[in-house]
Amino acid sequence: MKRTVLILTLTLLALTSLFALGQGESHPSDVVTITWWHPNSGIAGKATETLIERFNTTIGKDQGIVVHGVYQGKANDVLTKTKAIMQSNTTTDLPDLVQLDGAAVLDVRDDRSLISMERLADEDGWDLSQILEAARLSVTYREQMIAMPFNSSTILLYYNKSAFDEAGITKPPRTLDELTETALHLKQTDAKGKVTRYGFANVPTTYELMCWLGQQNGLSYITDEENGHTGIPTRVLFDDNGTMVNFLTKWQALYDTGSLENLTSDLNGAFASGRVAMIVASTSNLTTIEQMVGSRFELGVAPFPMVDERATGGVNVGGGALWALDNKSGHQKETWQFIKFLTAPEQQLFWHIETGYFPINRDTYTMEAFTQHLKENPRAGVAIEQLLASNPRLQGIWVPSAYQIYYAFQSGILKMLEENRSAEETSRALAKEIDGYLSEFLRMQM
């Protein structure tokens, strides 16, 4: 009997420990706590912590605001968690601020708990033109800036400068025609005719096509509604306006030289090991690629190649943004104070130096420290110049079924190369498939 009592007591004690740690933290009532959910880990994680601490010890201290940063897993996990709460209608669990990447736009932009960033700025009389136009438009939906761009990046050409020197090539390619010629010179084969070094590796997906299609004729859109920025897209435009056929023709010519490798994953690794002489990747990969290449060869970066001389649109801004949410705490003004701090020129400079994401505040670009930093890091300078020279209206696409569309492009282009389809046929087939996804989504909305 004694033993039973003892066991029962122990069990109950153990059970209470299950709850014990669950009690909420208490804060003095005159301090407002702002919660920020983010996916920043590693270097970016540390920079995030520094920014939060800087705020909490300066502006936060003066105004009685404490920012609490919570790492919520990878970008996709942050979205899963945010969506779970939005759908369960327990909006009081939402953070005041959440950092999500481009793929999340469709899931959150129509949610009732979303607070328009433009409204927060307007209420404070804060001038939105301080933000780089391309970055501002990248989060603009139906003429409203719905989020604050934060971890912004673009696409960039990385090349093996040592291999270029060996082959006697002095300039990185500017257009796809030049890329084809350069790639052919860079290709190396062994005695048996097996390729030991490819000139270029890529299978275009939405990510590359946003630029290669969008930059044509000064500015083109992949879908109607300006790539989904003015409403829900209903059909694709690339087949009718000929941008896809134009691109695919160039792409086929590149493939025909035998110097293109159809590689869909670990391009950074293939490039760093020297097996591929050129790749295109996000500017946010710069530090990683520099590290991986090490002293193996000299790394060069250059603007993303244009499809042809008439494709002057440049590149679009991708990456993530900060979204303000209404969790019924009534702390919108305090949240805005923190966003304003993060967006300030000095903090944007710090964020750029630490992580490589480019500054979204225009005033950062005229800072002495910034020009100095670019002088010391000419590769970062190339990325910045390319961005500033791009048409700000060239924008990423916001489409439903983004994953299916991503793979549709990839498999459609592979099919063209490997099964000898014509560019026209491929463009038509892609248009039909993607139109199908778009209309399916529209039907579900009705």
Add this chain to the structure above:
Amino acid sequence: MKRLIPIAATLFSLIVVFPIFYTISASFFPYADFTAIPARLLPSAPTLDNYARAFSESNLLLFLTNSLYSALVGTILRMAISIIGAYAFTFMEFRGKNILFILIVATMLLPPDALILENYSTIRALRLTDTYLGIISITLLAPTHLLMLRQYFKTVSREYREAAIIEGCSDTRFLATLLLPISKAVVITLAIHSFSTIFNDYLWPLLVTNRESMRTVQVGLTMLGFSENLDYGPQFAAITVLMTPILITFIALHNPIQDSVSTHFTGR
């Protein structure tokens, strides 16, 4: 033919053992070894730096404690519920027994991902977010365990229990002193399975916890962020650390598992 079997078995075990071996080996790699061409199997100069960094750059010990605690308590509660439930469904007669059993087993058909939002709402309504109970509660009822235990208990003759009851043995005593010892192999196999499932879960613990002090090790691992920087060393070190408890448990208990597998799958 007879000679081929050990060869095939060795080959298969090599395939299974290789990733574990490589993970442990890579946890001692200096940075340059990861990008070496040709790739390395063993470190050029073994270093403990990766371990030092894994522990200093994250709260690994706290996360590991959280994971071990929730996996252990979760497993004990889950096994207790499964064993008692299976016992009732095997040896007792009550109204609606079959319908109840079918209902419970039918939940096996529901994909867990489809339930995650509803589960979250429930846990949140019970105010169990940021608690260990929140992390383990959705794992407490395991229909597969219940089904497997019932099937096993059914192989025990009913007369065996009736004789014990006539001799004045209570259900509790019969379960504890007679039934469990003969079901040891199944119970241990299921317990290990439970432990590793709860220990390895990523999305659910991430959903129901917000505070760093409540994070589990799987979430903590991504927090290290080493993979994005292609700085693999500390990540391999962290993986080795969190693999160790499971490996130890498995090695310590491998005999009963082997027995269970050989009696169930070879019909011995």
